[in-house]
Amino acid sequence: MRLTLVRHGETVWNAERRLQGHADAPLSERGIGQARRAAEFFAGTPAPSLVVSSDLSRARHTAELLGFSAFATDRRLREMDLGDWTGRWIKDIEASDKGAYRDWRLGVSTPPRGEEWEPFCARVGDALRDAVGRSEGDIVIVTHEGVVRAACAILVGLPPSRLAPVSPAALTIFDIDRAAPSHAARLVAFNLAPSPGDLRTQGLDHAPV
Template sequence: MMRIFLVRHGESEWNSVRRLQGQADIDLSARGVAQAEALRPVIEAMAPDHVLTSDLLRARKTAALLGFEDAVRSREFREIDVGDWTGHAIADLIAADEEAYRGWRAGTFVPPQGESWHDFRSRTLKALTDACDATRDRLLVVCHGGVIRALLDGLLSLPPKRIIPVGPASVTVLALSDGHFRLESFNFSPNGPVFDAPD
């Protein structure tokens, strides 16, 4: 049986102020560093034999704090591109057009110049499938909350409107057996669950 460990990066500087970042290359906050350090023993116990990371700084730094400075970088595991919404405060987006923001969270609305949910899901699913083909038993992917939700949609038919935002520095575990994926753990953090994680 193969297991896939999906880790969202620790809190970023823009997460801390609820600013939508998409593919903007934002660093971890001090709290995000502490969150990643707290998760390290959990990931060490899982003993991944192949490690990939999004090439964005917040994911790369999280991978390094987990003990994987040499993790293979992949653009395909980047967060969804939010286009013209990049850098905007979430509260401002909701105030301007709550229906559009809720639609984006549900995967049905695309911000101007942004990436569609369908394309995002296809991109991340192909990247994971390729990674699984190159991995023996335990794959770790350090990425973004949107990536994890897209993979759960693509692999388990859990649409984004039915999944809460993924907590910073949390791990979600999937098992692959006989060609089928199953969810073994979702949103686990050694600091406890986060129910209102920032996008």
């Protein structure tokens, strides 16, 4: 079984370097273009057995642009709740608490009143197991950067500190062995961006969630 996770396209807040979490800014024009380019990956291939999207509109819009007209939604596939950082600009967070944003990206701190890493991974893991359990074939999940990072930790043991930022509309692909204990997984591709220009490399803070 192949499990493909797709991050949503760039949003207006992403472009402004403003944090979203459970808030829900619309896709930017660039994000719409990114999702349409990512759709080429699925064109001409057999349809997946199951498509699931986060219930937030930026993920649902991306799923539609990828060419999936029918898909389930799952609230557990939402981005991490960023608490008091929701809606804030990264530069303001760094100015008021230097290093806090970087430490959060590394998985070693939690935003004030935000969701902690372990509970976040627990809900993402539950959603992934449910999807694998109810599908007989390949799965596509349209979601958020934090969920992709959590999936890497859950499925192949890669912590946030070992991962580069996930670009908008990038694909991350796993092969899942359903016959193995705990559905053993192998990472096939990480951060496969729609085009080279979408693969930005400005360090840990280049792609606000």
